[in-house]
Amino acid sequence: MSTSTSAALDGGRGPAEHDVRTQIIVAATAHFSHYGYDKTTVSDLAKAIGFSKAYIYKFFASKQAIGEVICANCLGQIESEVRQALQGVQAPDDRLRVLFTVIVEAGLRLFLQDRRLYEIAVAAATDQWPSAKAYQDRIGQLVEDIIKEGRACGAFESRTSLEETGRAVYQVLLPYLNPVTLPHLAPLHEEAPKALQELVLRSLQPHQW
């Protein structure tokens, strides 16, 4: 996580400011994961970290600004996990299976293991924070890229519009990406984790007409 944290924090500012920002984020992540995001104020956070509220505001404009960085780190971690799992997987249908499986598992793990930190993800999705929106766009792009590769090698059909089909497949996945909807769909997913993937893959099959 340290690498992606640094990357997300580094906005081209000086190292001193960078270090303080990292320190605040690390402490805030620990604090939120214990006490929750929703009910914690910047004052609570400042007290817990041992900084003044004014000092924290020098580095972050609001509680949401802190939440945004934590959220970006969490989503970045899930995305890295997905991209790592995809490495070495060649067949386009398997790549789509891996994408669906890893992304749902990672989301459920975050929900089950870190309920209080999960509040940040819920706020991010509900209020459409830029970090959440950017993540969704990148995953949508990844879906389209996999379909495009599959079309290029003849594994997937090429009759339909790539963009429309990419969005439709992403739309099947989205309820399991969205942290608000995922917990409500988890029981169904456990029951039939592969059914959805296989339905999508059948819809992508190339055929003679």
Add this chain to the structure above:
Amino acid sequence: MSTSTSAALDGGRGPAEHDVRTQIIVAATAHFSHYGYDKTTVSDLAKAIGFSKAYIYKFFASKQAIGEVICANCLGQIESEVRQALQGVQAPDDRLRVLFTVIVEAGLRLFLQDRRLYEIAVAAATDQWPSAKAYQDRIGQLVEDIIKEGRACGAFESRTSLEETGRAVYQVLLPYLNPVTLPHLAPLHEEAPKALQELVLRSLQPHQW
């Protein structure tokens, strides 16, 4: 709505009790749709209707028991709307399109027009009330029936297990059925309302292998 209300209320009891129950349900529906379900107590409701709390408890064991009947009526109404829209539609692919379209539209209408009554639907889905569970099972069965008809006339593929494929198609629809998840997916649905249906239909196409 009066017909389905009567049907839902008629548990084989005498007409007098039946009338009082109907009267309570009608008044409670009006009250909840104005003041919301979550924050209203049976005492509030009794006061508003002009009955004693004890009298209401003679007919309903709890606030949830009243909510259950209202929920069953609402879901029954959506289901009637779907079944009515399906009448006269013969082609299996069109039947699936109608099912997807009408059920999402009806759910969104309930959410947008009657936010406070929608609280009942959210409670029903979250706590898995029997009325919500039974509704989901009936819609799942309807999906399977349409696929079965489509297989019988050669419009849909028959290679996969009917039960598994039926559940997979239902799983695509479910996030748009569930009152908790639907509002979070509505923006995407408006953008691409047909994309999901067409993906599902492509997955069902019969082909030579």
